[in-house]
Amino acid sequence: MGEGVDDGVGDGKARRMPRAVRERQMLDAAVVTFGRRGYRAASMDEIAELAGVSKPLVYLYLNSKEDLFTACIRREAQALVTAVRSGVDPDLTADGQLWSGLRAFFTHTAEHPDAWSVLHHQARTHGEPFAREVSQMREEIVAFVTALIHEAAQEAHGATELAERDVAGLAQALVGAAESLAGWANASDSVTAKEAAATLMNFAWAGLGNLMRGERWSPRHQPAH
Known part of the structure; x- marks a missing residue:
């Protein structure tokens, strides 16, 4: 044309x-x-x-409403992934990298609430192929967070002592919590991106720190009733 x-x-x-x-x-x-x-x-x-x-x-x-919606999901998903990746300074310590990544995530979702609504609410509730597009974005972010946790463990021990399954589970949990918290922060008039990031950082890093020191939680023995 x-x-x-x-x-x-x-x-x-x-x-x-x-x-x-x-x-x-x-x-x-x-x-x-x-x-x-x-x-x-x-x-x-x-x-x-x-x-x-x-x-x-x-x-x-x-072409169509479906193609238009798919194009929106792809564009906004890539924008979010780019914002998180570019927000992390590789020269920082492991906790500094995680903190800067979380701040970048919450800043982007706060500055683009309509885009976050498309990704987190609309795309996931209307089935394929929309949900698949968001799933691909999520997998990329989870992989990025997994690498950060691996690096944090290596920084703490000089070798990655956390099992692959532990790291994978922690990354999934952290990303899931960030997604929920972003929706909560966007619905609130008083929660800033920095505050949301600090909330999740305090929640996550305490647990990660214990794991890296080899201090695992286990359920106490409960007497039989």
């Missing part, structure tokens, strides 16, 4: 805009609409209106 495209608004003289810019406008409008209205309630008409284009142009660029 060339460098410029008709914006789809019949104002007498068609304005032209680069395709990438127009697509970003449509995706921005779609994320807001899906995040606030939900996938099923959102209409292509209101997305087109918010983007300032005609509905046929949205279909021309993104």
